[in-house]
Amino acid sequence: MRHLISLVLTGFLAMPLAADEIRLAVTTSFENSGLADVLLPAIKADTGIEVQLLVVGTGQALRLGEAGDVDAILVHSKAAEEAFVSDGYGTHRRKIMFNDFVLIGPADDPSAIADADSAVDAMRRIAEQGGPFVSRGDDSGTHKAELQLWAAAGLPVDGFGPSYLSVGAGMGAALNTASGINAYILADRASWLNFGNKGDLALLFAGDPALFNQYAYLPVNPEKHPSVRNDLALQLEDWLTGETAAELINGYEINGEALFVFNAQP
Amino acid sequence: MIDIWEGLQAAFWLVVTFDAELWAISLRSLQVSLSAVVVASLIAIPFGTFLAVQRFRYRRLAISIMNALMGLPPVVVGLMLYILLSRSGPFGVLGLLFTPTAMIIAQVIIITPLIASIAHQAMRELWAEYHDLLISLHTTKWQRIRTLIWDGRRNLLTASLAGFGRAIGEVGAIMIVGGNIDNATRVLTTAIALETGKGDFALALGLGFVLIGLALAVNIAIHWLSRTEREGRW
Numbered sequence: 083m084r085h086l087i088s089l090v091l092t093g094f095l096a097m098p099l100a101a102d103e104i105r106l107a108v109t110t111s112f113e114n115s116g117l118a119d120v121l122l123p124a125i126k127a128d129t130g131i132e133v134q135l136l137v138v139g140t141g142q143a144l145r146l147g148e149a150g151d152v153d154a155i156l157v158h159s160k161a162a163e164e165a166f167v168s169d170g171y172g173t174h175r176r177k178i179m180f181n182d183f184v185l186i187g188p189a190d191d192p193s194a195i196a197d198a199d200s201a202v203d204a205m206r207r208i209a210e211q212g213g214p215f216v217s218r219g220d221d222s223g224t225h226k227a228e229l230q231l232w233a234a235a236g237l238p239v240d241g242f243g244p245s246y247l248s249v250g251a252g253m254g255a256a257l258n259t260a261s262g263i264n265a266y267i268l269a270d271r272a273s274w275l276n277f278g279n280k281g282d283l284a285l286l287f288a289g290d291p292a293l294f295n296q297y298a299y300l301p302v303n304p305e306k307h308p309s310v311r312n313d314l315a316l317q318l319e320d321w322l323t324g325e326t327a328a329e330l331i332n333g334y335e336i337n338g339e340a341l342f343v344f345n346a347q348p
Numbered sequence: 349m350i351d352i353w354e355g356l357q358a359a360f361w362l363v364v365t366f367d368a369e370l371w372a373i374s375l376r377s378l379q380v381s382l383s384a385v386v387v388a389s390l391i392a393i394p395f396g397t398f399l400a401v402q403r404f405r406y407r408r409l410a411i412s413i414m415n416a417l418m419g420l421p422p423v424v425v426g427l428m429l430y431i432l433l434s435r436s437g438p439f440g441v442l443g444l445l446f447t448p449t450a451m452i453i454a455q456v457i458i459i460t461p462l463i464a465s466i467a468h469q470a471m472r473e474l475w476a477e478y479h480d481l482l483i484s485l486h487t488t489k490w491q492r493i494r495t496l497i498w499d500g501r502r503n504l505l506t507a508s509l510a511g512f513g514r515a516i517g518e519v520g521a522i523m524i525v526g527g528n529i530d531n532a533t534r535v536l537t538t539a540i541a542l543e544t545g546k547g548d549f550a551l552a553l554g555l556g557f558v559l560i561g562l563a564l565a566v567n568i569a570i571h572w573l574s575r576t577e578r579e580g581r582w
Contacts, residue, residue: 105446105529114546136446136527137542150435151445254545261547279547307435309443 104314105152107136107143109223110252112156112297115181115272115341117334124330129321131314139252141221147171147300150307154315158297159223172300173312178322179331179342180296183227184274185287186257187213187266195266201290205235212245214265218256219248227295228268234292257283270295275336296345323348355553359561362554370555374562377535380448380522381515382566384455385463388515389508392460396467396507397493397500400475411468417461425457426521433525446527451535454521459511466510470503471496505574509567516563536562 112118113135122133136146140157147155148171156178157163166172185195185204193211198204208215217239218225232239239246249259253273260267261281269277274285299322301315321327323346331344362370399411431437433445444450474496482492497504519537526533528542536559543552 110545134446134527134529134532136529149437150440252545254547258544258547277547279549309435309440 102130102314103132103134104154104311104318105134105136106318107138107146107152107155107157109140109143109157110137110254111158111222111224111270111273113137114253114276115270115334116276116336117272117331117342120330120334121327124326125318125321128326129317131318131321133318139218139220139222140226144171147302150302150310152302153311154299154301154318156297156299157223158295159226160296160298162223162226163298163300166300171303171306173303174300176299176319176323176346178297178299178327178346179344180294181342182271182288183224183268183293183295184271184285185266186260186269186274186283187286188264189282189284191284191286193266196286198287201231201287201292202235204287205231205237208266209235209237209242214245214247214263215242216256216260216263216265216267217246217248218253218268219250220252222252223295224253224268224270227293231268231292271339272336272341275339275341297342322346351549352553354550355557358550358554359557360554362558363561370558372531373534373536373539374558376448376533377516377537377559378562378566380451380535381455381512383452384459384515385508385512387452388456388460388463388511389504391456392462392464392511393467393497393504393507394493396464397471397496399464399468400471401489401492401496414461414468415465418465420458420461422454422458422518422520423524425454426524429454429457429521429525445525446529446533448526448533450525451522451533454525455515455518458518458521459515462514463507463511466507467504470500470507474500474503501574505570509570512566513563516559516566 108118118135122135125131125133136143136152138146140159140162143152143155143157144162144166146152147166155172163172163175167175185201187193187195187208192213193207195204195207198207217228229239247259247265249256251259253269254277256267257269257273257277258279259265261279261283264282271288299319301312301319302310304310304312328344328346331342332340334341399407399414429450430445432439433442433450434440435445444453478496478499482495487495517537519541522533522535523538523541526535526538528534528538534542536555540552540555540559543549543555
């Protein structure tokens with residue numbers, strides 16, 4: 083019993099918050115790409131800042147920022163980001179890099195989207211053939227991009243019936259579902275390349291500019307939440323838009339494929 | 349099926365190579381869940397015993413509520429606690445969100461009703477046995493509760509271990525209030541959820557086997573330390 087009590091005491095005491103820790107909410111697609119494992123040690127070495135990543139969907143990341151529970155966010159959903167800044171929750175929005183979305187589906191491609199002229203055309207083909215489609219359904223950046231594509235194709239999502247599965251989960255979980263039932267799905271390239279349970283799925287369509295996926299960095303407004311570490315957030319922004327970051331981001335490859343393109347303006 | 353075999357292999361290699369990260373998250377799992385069990389037991393055992401010994405007007409209602417709370421959905425507990433501990437919430441100034449302390453609080457809320465319920469059940473039966481004796485000895489209420497707790501300690505241990513079982517395997521609440529931050533609040537269950545999300549089922553299962561082994565080890569260790577199931581001691 084005495085041991086247990088001392089263990090509890092250490093449990094409560096052993097949780098200091100060191101001086102240079104910053105909390106950054108990022109999207110699952112960023113974390114699943116594996117880029118964080120390259121950037122975080124370099125950030126620590128160059129600036130001494132320990133970045134604590136909270137890996138959540140874009141929707142939850144924005145909520146964490148609004149509540150002042152994180153110091154900055156790195157997400158990919160332009161409209162939601164601009165609203166975040168204009169509502170005063172973020173000081174500004176800074177572009178960092180982009181990658182692209184890809185359409186994944188069964189390798190035999192019953193909807194023949196591999197021959198589509200554009201992403202919108204591919205979405206139309208999937209809808210016409212009616213082959214199951216897995217949607218993130220979690221208000222994430224990827225989900226919003228998917229909804230924009232459906233809207234551009236002039237197809238109402240709620241009219242699809244049971245072949246449209248809104249799973250309400252992260253990128254990896256949604257890919258697991260698609261892999262389980264051989265469905266089409268929109269994913270970001272990084273998560274797809276790093277995904278370990280591909281099954282019969284294959285990358286079928288990519289390259290349309292409509293599929294570009296811009297990541298932006300938004301420091302949380304210290305006027306709304308005095309407790310946020312805005313000094314560290316700005317220091318991190320300098321690093322993320324600097325030369326070291328450019329080299330690491332552009333040089334990051336999986337299976338010989340570059341994933342991200344650095345496009346921060348100095 | 350191949351995945352399960354690969355999971356066992358992954359668990360084996362993680363353990364025999366003393367993987368540093370695995371050690372860190374396993375210890376954090378233990379630290380959080382054992383702390384939660386001790387705190388919850390300190391609240392739940394006296395409370396459960398009190399409910400067994402004391403007759404009062406709303407006793408039935410209190411017992412019903414306690415039993416119903418055993419089924420508290422961890423995600424809801426996590427979300428409520430998040431709102432309370434958030435910087436914009438009433439306890440935001442404490443800066444507890446995304447720390448192991450927040451995870452301990454969440455688990456205490458989840459397992460206290462469970463421990464109290466099992467404790468109450470065990471104590472009620474013991475009280476039926478001891479009732480006449482303790483009344484005739486003119487014991488005070490506090491003495492009765494202490495006697496029951498001491499003589500029923502084996503059953504209470506089971507109650508606490510049931511709480512530990514629920515705490516160490518819990519993921520919904522600690523994911524929200526802990527945030528699954530690498531090197532800070534990542535524990536075994538949230539790491540399993542993360543690896544499953546990446547589609548790395550072998551590693552996820554490997555971590556799962558480590559978790560099961562850990563729960564087993566703790567149970568055996570506590571039984572051994574408290575010398576239950578030994579000849580002449582029961």
